[in-house]
Amino acid sequence: xxxxKLPTRAEDFSEWYNQLVLRAELADYAxxxxxMIVRPYxxxxxxxxxxxxxxxxxxxxxxxxxxxxxxxxxxxxxxxSHVAGFSPELAVVTHGGGEKLEEPLVxxxxxETIIGHSYAKWIQSYRDLPVLINQWNSVVRWELRTKLFLRxxxxxxxxxxxxHATAAEAQAETLQxxxxxxxxxxxxAAIPVIPGRKSAAERFAGANxxxxxxxxxxxxxxxxxGTSHNLGQNFAKAFEIRYLxxxxxxxxxxxxxxxxxxxxxxxxxxxxxxxxGLILPPRLAPFQAVLVPIFKTDAERQQVTEAARRLRQELxxxxxxxxLDERDNASPGFxxxxxxxxxxxxxxxxxxKDVAKNSVVLARRDRPxxxxxxxxxxxxxxxxxxxxxxxxxxxxxxxxxxxxxRKTFAxxxxxxxxxxxxxxLAYVFWCxxxxxxxxxxxxxxxxxxxxxxxxxxxxxxxxLCGGASRERAYFARAY
Amino acid sequence: xxxxKLPTRAEDFSEWYNQLVLRAELADYAxxxxxMIVRPYxxxxxxxxxxxxxxxxxxxxxxxxxxxxxxxxxxxxxxxSHVAGFSPELAVVTHGGGEKLEEPLVxxxxxETIIGHSYAKWIQSYRDLPVLINQWNSVVRWELRTKLFLRxxxxxxxxxxxxHATAAEAQAETLQxxxxxxxxxxxxAAIPVIPGRKSAAERFAGANxxxxxxxxxxxxxxxxxGTSHNLGQNFAKAFEIRYLxxxxxxxxxxxxxxxxxxxxxxxxxxxxxxxxGLILPPRLAPFQAVLVPIFKTDAERQQVTEAARRLRQELxxxxxxxxLDERDNASPGFxxxxxxxxxxxxxxxxxxKDVAKNSVVLARRDRPxxxxxxxxxxxxxxxxxxxxxxxxxxxxxxxxxxxxxRKTFAxxxxxxxxxxxxxxLAYVFWCxxxxxxxxxxxxxxxxxxxxxxxxxxxxxxxxLCGGASRERAYFARAY
Numbered sequence: 001x002x003x004x005k006l007p008t009r010a011e012d013f014s015e016w017y018n019q020l021v022l023r024a025e026l027a028d029y030a031x032x033x034x035x036m037i038v039r040p041y042x043x044x045x046x047x048x049x050x051x052x053x054x055x056x057x058x059x060x061x062x063x064x065x066x067x068x069x070x071x072x073x074x075x076x077x078x079x080x081s082h083v084a085g086f087s088p089e090l091a092v093v094t095h096g097g098g099e100k101l102e103e104p105l106v107x108x109x110x111x112e113t114i115i116g117h118s119y120a121k122w123i124q125s126y127r128d129l130p131v132l133i134n135q136w137n138s139v140v141r142w143e144l145r146t147k148l149f150l151r152x153x154x155x156x157x158x159x160x161x162x163x164h165a166t167a168a169e170a171q172a173e174t175l176q177x178x179x180x181x182x183x184x185x186x187x188x189a190a191i192p193v194i195p196g197r198k199s200a201a202e203r204f205a206g207a208n209x210x211x212x213x214x215x216x217x218x219x220x221x222x223x224x225x226g227t228s229h230n231l232g233q234n235f236a237k238a239f240e241i242r243y244l245x246x247x248x249x250x251x252x253x254x255x256x257x258x259x260x261x262x263x264x265x266x267x268x269x270x271x272x273x274x275x276x277g278l279i280l281p282p283r284l285a286p287f288q289a290v291l292v293p294i295f296k297t298d299a300e301r302q303q304v305t306e307a308a309r310r311l312r313q314e315l316x317x318x319x320x321x322x323x324l325d326e327r328d329n330a331s332p333g334f335x336x337x338x339x340x341x342x343x344x345x346x347x348x349x350x351x352x353k354d355v356a357k358n359s360v361v362l363a364r365r366d367r368p369x370x371x372x373x374x375x376x377x378x379x380x381x382x383x384x385x386x387x388x389x390x391x392x393x394x395x396x397x398x399x400x401x402x403x404x405x406r407k408t409f410a411x412x413x414x415x416x417x418x419x420x421x422x423x424x425l426a427y428v429f430w431c432x433x434x435x436x437x438x439x440x441x442x443x444x445x446x447x448x449x450x451x452x453x454x455x456x457x458x459x460x461x462x463x464l465c466g467g468a469s470r471e472r473a474y475f476a477r478a479y
Numbered sequence: 480x481x482x483x484k485l486p487t488r489a490e491d492f493s494e495w496y497n498q499l500v501l502r503a504e505l506a507d508y509a510x511x512x513x514x515m516i517v518r519p520y521x522x523x524x525x526x527x528x529x530x531x532x533x534x535x536x537x538x539x540x541x542x543x544x545x546x547x548x549x550x551x552x553x554x555x556x557x558x559x560s561h562v563a564g565f566s567p568e569l570a571v572v573t574h575g576g577g578e579k580l581e582e583p584l585v586x587x588x589x590x591e592t593i594i595g596h597s598y599a600k601w602i603q604s605y606r607d608l609p610v611l612i613n614q615w616n617s618v619v620r621w622e623l624r625t626k627l628f629l630r631x632x633x634x635x636x637x638x639x640x641x642x643h644a645t646a647a648e649a650q651a652e653t654l655q656x657x658x659x660x661x662x663x664x665x666x667x668a669a670i671p672v673i674p675g676r677k678s679a680a681e682r683f684a685g686a687n688x689x690x691x692x693x694x695x696x697x698x699x700x701x702x703x704x705g706t707s708h709n710l711g712q713n714f715a716k717a718f719e720i721r722y723l724x725x726x727x728x729x730x731x732x733x734x735x736x737x738x739x740x741x742x743x744x745x746x747x748x749x750x751x752x753x754x755x756g757l758i759l760p761p762r763l764a765p766f767q768a769v770l771v772p773i774f775k776t777d778a779e780r781q782q783v784t785e786a787a788r789r790l791r792q793e794l795x796x797x798x799x800x801x802x803l804d805e806r807d808n809a810s811p812g813f814x815x816x817x818x819x820x821x822x823x824x825x826x827x828x829x830x831x832k833d834v835a836k837n838s839v840v841l842a843r844r845d846r847p848x849x850x851x852x853x854x855x856x857x858x859x860x861x862x863x864x865x866x867x868x869x870x871x872x873x874x875x876x877x878x879x880x881x882x883x884x885r886k887t888f889a890x891x892x893x894x895x896x897x898x899x900x901x902x903x904l905a906y907v908f909w910c911x912x913x914x915x916x917x918x919x920x921x922x923x924x925x926x927x928x929x930x931x932x933x934x935x936x937x938x939x940x941x942x943l944c945g946g947a948s949r950e951r952a953y954f955a956r957a958y
Contacts, residue, residue: 030547031554031596032584040542040612047543063519064526068509068633069548069586069617070570075510091549092574093586096632097621098567105511107548107572107586117510127808133519138548138616142576153575154547329606 006341008275013219020269021148024278024342034146034153038262041342044286046156046262050136052188052284053158053260056180062132062160067114069137070105075113079238082112085205089141091153107140112206112231112257115161116239123253125244126165130173134160149266150223150479157261163241163253167232170254171209174230177258178211178453181226189264190281190397191215191271192404193225194474196450201434204257208232214449214474216404217270220424222449222476225267228258266479271400272366278343279365281396282389287323289315289385290344294332294351307355311348311381318382320389322348340365345392346385366392366399408474417463417475421446425476429469431462440464440475449474485820487754492698499748500627503757503821513625513632517741520821523765525635525741529615531667531763532637532739535659541611541639546593548616549584554592558717561591564684568620570632586619591685591710591736594640595718602732604723605644609652613639628745629702629958636740642720642732646711649733650688653709656737657690657932660705668743669760669876670694670750671883672704673953675929680913683736687711693928693953695883696749699903701928701955704746707737745958750879751845757822758844760875761868766802768794768864769823773811773830786834790827790860797861799868801827819844824871825864845871845878887953896942896954900925904955908948910941919943919954928953 006023009016021027026042029035038046054064070093077083086109093105108114119131138156146152160177164170178195185193193213203210207229215225235241236252245251272279282288293308295301305326312324323344325335332349339347349361360381364372376384407424411417420426421444430436430448437448440463451473462469485502488495500506505521508514517525533543549572556562565588572584587593598610617635625631639656643649657674664672672692682689686708694704714720715731724730751758761767772787774780784805791803802823804814811828818826828840839860843851855863886903890896899905900923909915909927916927919942930952941948 028597028600030549031551031593032547032549035547035549037547037597038545040544043544044542046545063523065519065522066517066525066617066635068511068514068516070509070511070514070619070633072510088577090574090576091572091584093570094573095569095571095583097569097623104574105570114510118507118516121507138545140549144576154549156545 006275006277009218009273016273016275017266017269018148020273020277020341026265026269026278027148029148032153034143036148036152036154038156041286042265045265045268045280045284048284048286049188049264050158053180053184054136056184057134057158057160060176060180062134062162064135065133066135066137067108067111067118069108071108071111071114073104073106075117076106078113079206079235081234082206086110086141089143091140091142109139109141110257110259111135111139111159111161112235113239116235116241116255119161119163119241119253119255120239123163123241123243126246129163129165129243129253130169131163132160132173133162134158147266149262149269151263155261155263157259160256160258162256163236164255165243165245165251165253167254170232170256171230174209174211174228174256174258177228177256178213181213181228181258181260184260185213185215185225186397188281188283189268190283190393190400191225191267192397192401194450194452196452196474198450199434199437199448199473201437202448204229206231206234208234212450215267215271216407216425216476217267217479218273218403219270220407220422220477222425222474222478223263223267223270224449224478225264226258226260229256231255231257272396273343274368276337276368277341279396280343280345282345282393285343285345286321287344288321288389289323289346289348290335290339291322291324291348291350292332292335292339293324293326294349300352303355304350304352307378308350311350311360311378315382315385318386320382320385346388348385362388364388364392366395412460412463414463418444421476425449425474426463427472427474428463429460430471430473431465431467431469432471433462433465433467436462436464445477446475447478449476449478485754485756488697488752495752495754496745496748497627499752499756499820505744505748505757506627508627511632513622515627515631515633517635520765521744524744524747524759524763527763527765528667528743529637532659532663533615535663536613536637536639539655539659541613541641543614544612545614545616546587546590546597548587550587550590550593552583552585554596555585557592558685558714560713561685565589565620568622570619570621588618588620589736589738590614590618590638590640591714592718595714595720595734598640598642598720598732598734599718602642602720602722605725608642608644608722608732609648610642611639611652612641613637626745628741628748630742634740634742636738639735639737641735642715643734644722644724644730644732646733649711649735650709653688653690653707653735653737656707656735657692660692660707660737660739663739664692664694664704665876667760667762668747669762669872669879670704670746671876671880673929673931675931675953677929678913678916678927678952680916681927683708685710685713687713691929694746694750695886695904695955696746696958697752697882698749699886699901699956701904701953701957702742702746702749703928703957704743705737705739708735710734710736751875752822753847755816755847756820758875759822759824761824761872764822764824765800766823767800767868768802768825768827769814769818770801770803770827770829771811771814771818772803772805773828779831782834783829783831786857787829790829790839790857794861794864797865799861799864825867827864841867843867843871845874891939891942893942897923900955904928904953905942906951906953907942908939909950909952910944910946910948911950912941912944912946915941915943924956925954926957928955928957
């Protein structure tokens with residue numbers, strides 16, 4: 001209960017992250033290498049993420065279902081790029097019920113294949129289209145270098161899988177879900193993201209186009225926070241997903257898939273966190289406010305506790321997710337530090353003087369020290385808290401956006417590019433040639449994060465080869 | 480779209496069930512033997528079940544978390560009864576990332592072991608207790624004879640795992656969760672269940688006591704619909720889950736676990752369904768009401784559609800989960816049959832005459848034909864629908880309870896017992912001797928379902944051996 005402080009982000013960003021995850025009790029290491037236990041506090045955060053996304057999926061006409069976690073190994077091989085991409089990462093079940101299986105099964109690394117198999121069965125006519133299904137589950141990819149939330153053998157996510165009659169509809173769906181992810185990241189997580197198209201080298205194994213939202217972390221590295229794939233007819237052809245069109249002709253469907261995972265929690269930590277620990281955006285925080293009673297004598301204790309319980313009740317009734325910390329073996333100072341580590345956006349302090357004045361002190365997590373403290377009257381506290389939470393939500397977004405702008409470098413010389421990707425995002429013209437992209441990666445460790453949807457227009461010269469270019473792209477070192 | 484009718488329950492109950500599951504589009508067979516695809520309609524039902532349970536778990540102080548699906552094989556062996564119970568059913572991962580693993584991993588058949596391992600790490604002092612964690616996930620058990628929802632290799636469930644300082648607290652938790660399941664089954668699913676204690680032979684592998692809720696299906700067989708286990712100190716000792724008590728002495732914890740699975744959907748089908756298909760209890764139904772517009776001419780179509788859309792909007796705004804069936808390639812008669820198959824509790828028919836009279840016809844799914852139809856005015860429709868849904872919910876429960884009473888036989892002669900378990904539940908005195916229980920099973924295929932919590936008192940003679948007995952038990956053939 002009396003851990004030393006975290007390393008600062010400047011000292012050791014990676015170790016700051018690792019210790020924060022453990023000490024905020026978001027997650028823990030599992031007995032199987034590379035696997036993760038998501039602890040109740042981390043899972044409550046994930047539940048809020050899932051609720052915010054699920055509501056958006058349903059509002060855009062999607063329904064949830066559940067496909068099995070075991071897939072015949074032969075399924076993975078049916079789509080050529082897919083097998084090349086996923087084979088090295090598979091967990092293979094060879095025995096079941098005490099016997100060796102005739103055909104090995106794999107634990108799903110993603111579900112395009114098994115869902116493709118089902119869609120082939122379910123879809124007969126154009127009247128059955130579109131099929132718009134999502135599922136919430138976990139998948140397993142045998143990663144070698146793992147880090148809690150960012151890259152684990154098993155991770156939690158949603159995977160949407162849709163089938164359409166036309167290429168245009170599939171493309172519209174792909175972009176719609178990219179927009180849904182962008183809206184979620186911005187409005188719920190207060191993370192400014194760049195929606196864009198991936199280069200061919202960075203595409204999902206089996207996709208014609210992959211789109212992603214990219215975010216900048218506190219150490220200047222980028223993180224892909226959600227992806228949306230236009231799969232063309234690749235899986236439709238591999239799994240015979242066909243429909244009779246209105247003229248009675250048999251056609252292949254056009255499919256998409258899109259996913260966002262527990263990796264997003266890593267983004268929240270690395271975008272908003274500070275040297276005291278986690279800072280959660282109010283709209284996703286398991287506890288939006290924590291009430292800490294302060295007292296010395298028994299008489300004070302009774303008085304303060306009574307008022308604190310009443311205020312907790314009022315706030316909860318008004319829909320604020322509030323925690324009253326009544327631990328009797330921890331000092332107020334310890335509690336302050338503890339809830340700062342856990343990133344609760346707003347602390348409400350209540351001592352004998354506050355009780356006497358019918359007031360409380362609000363302390364904002366995003367503004368440490370006196371600057372973030374305000375005394376407010378108890379009457380109408382719920383409204384004041386709601387307003388402050390909105391302000392914090394906006395302030396977190398504004399700060400993250402300012403930080404990203406500060407670390408985004410529109411450069412045109414390769415020397416400047418090299419120093420840009422040591423600090424953040426390089427925003428440059430690129431000729432579209434994979435060879436340039438590969439050479440940049442080899443020389444600078446920076447990858448092409450995305451070709452942003454919003455293009456300023458104009459022409460320029462490729463940052464590496466100087467060839468003519470009409471599109472700008474973001475490059476960065478990435479998680 | 481023009482399937483023949485289901486077989487009747489009297490003709491072939493098993494085939495009635497199998498076809499109903501497929502044709503109501505609740506679930507489908509997966510490419511891996513014994514696995515199940517839960518289709519969107521079935522998953523929406525499961526989502527309503529999870530919401531109703533999750534709200535009860537949280538109200539009783541539990542939080543959710545997520546533990547990995549991969550468990551070192553050696554973990555399973557740490558608790559002696561557990562390994563004996565689960566070893567034959569394991570799915571084993573021997574290869575990962577293209578290499579043979581040093582130690583094989585199993586896909587969780589249940590999570591006592593991996594959670595025990597974590598609790599040992601997390602729990603230090605009496606102040607850390609109780610730990611009250613639940614998780615929603617899927618588990619894999621290598622079953623040989625499978626049936627959709629009732630017994631599948633992979634199934635979905637929740638598993639609660641708690642740790643306590645004293646035996647009394649663990650027992651109170653075990654019984655509290657049995658009560659939660661009973662309350663859920665009765666109030667949400669309209670299924671009268673019998674909460675009771677299992678005999679030693681029927682206990683969970685590793686439990687000191689297992690409790691269950693038992694329900695009677697439409698074919699007179701029983702189904703265990705949820706279980707709650709008092710694990711004593713068995714897992715605490717196997718995994719060293721210990722705490723320092725207030726006196727500073729190291730003590731083993733007392734643990735419990737409890738679960739309810741997608742099997743419960745099987746119970747809903749087999750308790751409420753009729754020869755026309757599924758009947759869903761309104762509180763859990765994905766769609767509580769379906770609006771079917773009826774028209775012949777284009778003019779009628781416009782008039783009726785307009786009114787139907789307005790009513791749909793009003794009902795949705797009032798919180799009714801309502802579906803407007805605007806399919807233009809299906810007749811009203813087809814739609815009636817289709818939604819009857821899918822068990823929507825209430826049909827709202829709207830034709831030109833209804834529009835003219837500002838009325839609609841409500842048709843109750845639980846009362847086929849004219850008897851279940853009422854014309855009601857459109858003004859205040861939402862209130863009339865809500866009231867009717869409440870009535871249906873209650874009527875389903877009443878009918879199921881009457882059916883169970885009709886098929887429950889309090890008998891005292893073994894000859895009567897044999898005929899009782901061919902029709903339903905035998906309610907008899909049992910001496911408590913495992914040998915009697917085993918002989919009964921061998922001779923009649925009936926198992927001891929539970930020793931009900933509510934005992935009438937008094938003494939009697941064991942149904943088999945005639946030995947003195949103070950407790951009554953339910954015996955039945957079971958799923």
